[in-house]
Amino acid sequence: MSQQEDDKQFFTDCIEQNMRSLYALALRLTCNSADAEDLVAETVTKAWSVIHSLQDRTRFRPWIFRILHNGFISDYRKKSIRPVETSYDELADDNNKEQVATLLIQQSEEFQQWWANPMDGFANNLLGEDLIAAIESLPESFRVTVLLINVEGLSYDETAEVLNISAGTVRSRMNRGRTLLQKALWQHAKDAGLITEEV
Amino acid sequence: MTNESDKPEANEIDCLEAFDHLYAYLNNEITNPIELSNIEHHLSHCKSCFSRAEMERKLNQRMKESGKSELPEAVQNRLRNVLSDL
Numbered sequence: 001m002s003q004q005e006d007d008k009q010f011f012t013d014c015i016e017q018n019m020r021s022l023y024a025l026a027l028r029l030t031c032n033s034a035d036a037e038d039l040v041a042e043t044v045t046k047a048w049s050v051i052h053s054l055q056d057r058t059r060f061r062p063w064i065f066r067i068l069h070n071g072f073i074s075d076y077r078k079k080s081i082r083p084v085e086t087s088y089d090e091l092a093d094d095n096n097k098e099q100v101a102t103l104l105i106q107q108s109e110e111f112q113q114w115w116a117n118p119m120d121g122f123a124n125n126l127l128g129e130d131l132i133a134a135i136e137s138l139p140e141s142f143r144v145t146v147l148l149i150n151v152e153g154l155s156y157d158e159t160a161e162v163l164n165i166s167a168g169t170v171r172s173r174m175n176r177g178r179t180l181l182q183k184a185l186w187q188h189a190k191d192a193g194l195i196t197e198e199v
Numbered sequence: 200m201t202n203e204s205d206k207p208e209a210n211e212i213d214c215l216e217a218f219d220h221l222y223a224y225l226n227n228e229i230t231n232p233i234e235l236s237n238i239e240h241h242l243s244h245c246k247s248c249f250s251r252a253e254m255e256r257k258l259n260q261r262m263k264e265s266g267k268s269e270l271p272e273a274v275q276n277r278l279r280n281v282l283s284d285l
Contacts, residue, residue: 008285010232011282011285012282012285015278015282019270019275019278020267020268020269021267021269023268023270024266024267024268027268028266037271037273037274040274040278041277041278041281044281045279048218048285052216072263117277128261128264128265129265131261131262131265131266132265132266132268135262135266146262147266149226150226150259150262150263150266151263151266151267152239153263154265155225155226155228156226156228171222171223171228174222174223174226175219175222176257178222178255181258192249195266
């Protein structure tokens with residue numbers, strides 16, 4: 001088998017194995033199924049054209065997620081930005097570590113009581129789509145970090161490679177992203193009537 | 200396998216510091232044995248942080264189960280066409 005045939009076989013197998021993940025990430029980034037489909041198709045074409053840049057085949061997933069994310073930034077991001085993102089400015093400062101940690105603790109106490117309250121049965125009532133809606137409400141930088149780590153199972157190091165940021169920034173975005181996720185779930189549960197009073 | 204005696208002695212950390220490390224801990228990202236020992240020690244002595252960690256674990260599990268959407272057949276067919284044209 002020639003090098004090119006070997007590359008093509010490897011690439012095809014990897015795309016088959018990761019189609020669902022690529023589409024899921026594209027969908028959560030673009031929030032639009034038609035754009036997600038286009039973004040994944042363009043990612044596959046682009047990735048094949050730069051297959052020589054994949055030095056270590058074991059890093060295929062971060063490599064192709066990075067191509068997808070870059071494609072999203074250059075061609076789709078403008079369309080997907082929503083005004084709600086401005087409300088998260090309070091947590092956007094990477095240097096604001098202590099304030100975020102305090103918020104994490106205060107908020108989690110409230111969230112935890114609600115989660116654990118057997119009368120509300122939150123964990124049982126929360127549908128997959130509710131969780132997805134909460135994830136989609138996160139600002140893009142936090143959303144993509146949480147998705148890559150908690151849904152796709154990438155390490156902080158691999159996530160840093162995808163997003164072209166340091167592992168330390170990944171860690172702080174994870175803390176902030178999860179704080180905002182709890183906030184969004186809490187709000188969603190109130191709006192959906194899953195909780196009727198403060199706990 | 201690590202024996203209990205191989206673990207470095209843990210330092211007392213407060214809830215704020217423990218929570219700052221919590222997600223990294225749950226995502227198996229803490230490689231420094233002292234940091235790992237510190238957070239494990241804190242979680243084994245602080246009921247509130249332990250419960251919080253369990254809650255976060257459950258949320259991680261739910262996210263893993265719910266986060267991947269179904270792949271529409273039309274998308275699969277399109278991607279296979281792209282692959283066959285390479």
